[in-house]
Amino acid sequence: MRLAERSTTTALVAAAAVSAASYETCCDRLASALGDIVTTTPFTANDWFSIQESSLVPACIVRPRSAQDVSKAVTILNSSRASGCQFAVKGGGHTPAGGFANIQGGVTFDMGNLNATALSEKGTSVAVGAGAVWNDVYGYLDGFNLAAAGGRNGLVGVGGLLLGGGISHFSPRVGWACDGVVGYEVVLANGTIANISATSHPDLYRALKGGGNNLGVVTRYELKTFPQGNMSVNTFSYDVSQVGAVFDAFNDVAADPNFDPYVSLQAGLLYSSAAKTWSVSASAYYTKPVLHPEVYSGFEALPSISNTSSITSVASLAAENPTPPLNWLFATLTLGTSSETMLDIFKTLNGSLYDFNPAGGVTWNFAFEPLPSVMLSKSAATGGNVLGLNPKDGNGIVLLFSALWPNSSSSDTIYQKGRETFAAIETVAERKGELRKFEYLNYAGPHQSPLASYGAESLNFLRQVSKKYDPTGVFQHKVPGGFKLW
Ligand SMILES: Cc1cc2nc3c(=O)[nH]c(=O)nc-3n(C[C@H](O)[C@H](O)[C@H](O)COP(=O)(O)OP(=O)(O)OC[C@H]3O[C@@H](n4cnc5c(N)ncnc54)[C@H](O)[C@@H]3O)c2cc1C
Incomplete structure (x- = not known):
């Protein structure tokens, strides 16, 4: 009798848990793990360059204050099978195509709080939060008579421009803006926070220079600086x-x-x-x-x-x-x-x-x-x-x-x-x-x-790197916006 009662109770509790889980959305899970950085307060139109992006309404927005916040959020979104768990990453919001950096009914990461800038001790590089815009970078470096290669319009995001290449005023002198990135801090598909450079994960280092939003969520860039006056x-x-x-x-x-x-x-x-x-x-x-x-x-x-x-x-x-x-x-x-x-x-x-x-x-x-x-x-x-x-x-x-x-x-x-x-x-x-x-x-x-x-060699290389660091294709399927690899 008692046994039967217990198993009925267990079954009811289990059923309730399943039902709660199926109704708990990704936004609920993110909010309980991350608190007030998860919000349903909508974007304003001026957060975006195009109507195609500003007219999309995500179910919630995550506004990370650290790479750890991004890591927790990516881990939750990666592990969840519930619907509404697809996500998008917004840097400066200047890509015009709808759905590239925002998502209808999903989760949008607004990286804007990660906009700190800090010059290295020797002044040869600057750490820039991936949510900064180029105004933040040039305004900061101007005081040191330095510059870094980036967008010509200061409202463009550091985040998106560097992942696609980046034509800057200085490009004939220093190459694509992405060629000036000496280090990346990236949250990978499994939530790992990785530091990437020419000597640490060199394959990912190269892939990030033109690979778009396919490889992870970048939380910080380290950019080469050079002397620059007026x-x-x-x-x-x-x-x-x-x-x-x-x-x-x-x-x-x-x-x-x-x-x-x-x-x-x-x-x-x-x-x-x-x-x-x-x-x-x-x-x-x-x-x-x-x-x-x-x-x-x-x-x-x-x-x-x-x-x-x-x-x-x-x-x-x-x-x-x-x-x-x-x-x-x-x-x-x-x-x-x-x-x-x-x-x-x-x-x-x-x-x-x-x-x-x-x-x-x-x-x-x-x-x-x-x-x-x-x-x-x-x-x-x-x-x-x-x-x-x-x-x-x-x-x-x-x-x-x-x-x-x-x-x-x-x-x-x-x-x-x-x-x-x-x-x-x-x-x-x-x-x-x-x-x-x-x-x-x-x-x-x-x-x-x-x-x-980019040609077969680059495309195959990008696909290999993507499958190595993101074998289940989180950035291919859960992040549907942008140009995809597989
Ligand atoms: C007015 C204007 C001026 C421009 N000037 C230049 C210029 O001088 N030189 C030039 O080369 N290009 C220029 N562009 C193009 C610009 O480089 C792209 O639109 C770029 O994608 C904008 O980056 P964003 O961060 O503002 O955009 P967003 O729309 O926020 O993001 C663009 C893409 O990058 C991804 N992304 C952004 N941040 C991250 C991150 N931290 N981690 C992972 N993925 C991320 C997004 O998911 C999205 O797919 C200009 C565009 C406009 C509209």
């Missing part, structure tokens, strides 16, 4: 009739076999569908304090609408005003240096976009940036990266193709127009023999495959 900011705007001449001036700089390592250049095309007007511009920066640097004489010689030259600090230049989120589309391709191909691309863009004016309007923005081989040659000396680029390919050009629009009801038609137009310019570049395979991850659209564009 720099030169030169801006030009031109009538569209000058577009071919502007491309020639750009190409003279970008194609130069003796590429000037102080150059930081973008040629921009902007098309407003409502006004049906093109603007042509050049942001021609120079990382030395020289007014009107000689290297930009080609731009100076053209009749311009405006032409300014000033000297400023890296921190002031990066401190741009935040913009309210809009819908954004990014895509990218890489070209050989050819102003003729750039002009054909412009003509194709104009033909495709001129009469397209969806409700609410759309602004198309195309930025051409040099990818000089002197920049690519820096990687090998710093432990290599996985981007699959070879300085022997010669100087190239990266194109950031983007669109921004306020009215979400126009999104489908703009995506379709964007895809068609992008395919058309890819065809133009290919026909000219100037299309290269590299797709820069931080500029790539969700329909692109930047990790595959």
Whole structure:
């Protein structure tokens, strides 16, 4: 009798426990383990660069204050089979693609509290929390007359930019921003907090330089610093009739076999569908304090609408005003240096976009940036990266193709127009023999495959490293956002 009673009681208790477990969500488990750093207070729109990200509502947000917090949270999420346990990691929130750093109904890690900066004793490197934005880094280093390679807009996150590569003002001098990372503190899929460097887990060290969010949650970066004073900011705007001449001036700089390592250049095309007007511009920066640097004489010689030259600090230049989120589309391709191909691309863009004016309007923005081989040659000396680029390919050009629009009801038609137009310019570049395979991850659209564009050796290497450190694929399946490996 007593035995029977006991087994009935045990069965009831067990059933209650099972039922409680099945109703206990991942957010409940995180909240009981981590307390007030787990919140359901929603993000504000200004936490994000795009509407596609700001419109997603996670079930809860984890705001870690330490690597240990991240470790506990990853361990809970990894071990749980309940639904709602998929997660996303937000750095500076500047990737426009929806679901890359935020997640509907899942758990979003907001790394923003991990934003401390600390210079090493010798001043040769700086420790930066992975939730910092570049304003935090430049503002801190400016006081020491130092800089580190990072984003040109100070609101961009350190976290995402360094995992995808990172084109900085200083790249021709020091390589991709990721080449300047001398150490990572990372929470791996099993919750281990690992310190990664050229001598500790060198495979993971290389994989993190371009591998995106596939390998762990980075909690801290150690970045190489270098002496840096003020720099030169030169801006030009031109009538569209000058577009071919502007491309020639750009190409003279970008194609130069003796590429000037102080150059930081973008040629921009902007098309407003409502006004049906093109603007042509050049942001021609120079990382030395020289007014009107000689290297930009080609731009100076053209009749311009405006032409300014000033000297400023890296921190002031990066401190741009935040913009309210809009819908954004990014895509990218890489070209050989050819102003003729750039002009054909412009003509194709104009033909495709001129009469397209969806409700609410759309602004198309195309930025051409040099990818000089002197920049690519820096990687090998710093432990290599996985981007699959070879300085022997010669100087190239990266194109950031983007669109921004306020009215979400126009999104489908703009995506379709964007895809068609992008395919058309890819065809133009290919026909000219100037299309290269590299797709820069931080500029790539969700329909692109930047990790595959690194080539088979890099992709296989990344897959091996991922399976070694994350055999069950937590960062492949539980973190669905971003470009995945397997
Ligand atoms: C206005 C603007 C200016 C830009 N300027 C530049 C530039 O000068 N140079 C350049 O190369 N690129 C530039 N970019 C592109 C930029 O590098 C990417 O958008 C980058 O992903 C942004 O990083 P984030 O941390 O702000 O983004 P987020 O959207 O927060 O994150 C991007 C990706 O990285 C992952 N991630 C972020 N932090 C971590 C972490 N700690 N651990 C693991 N995964 C993480 C996220 O999960 C997500 O998949 C710019 C973009 C914008 C919108």
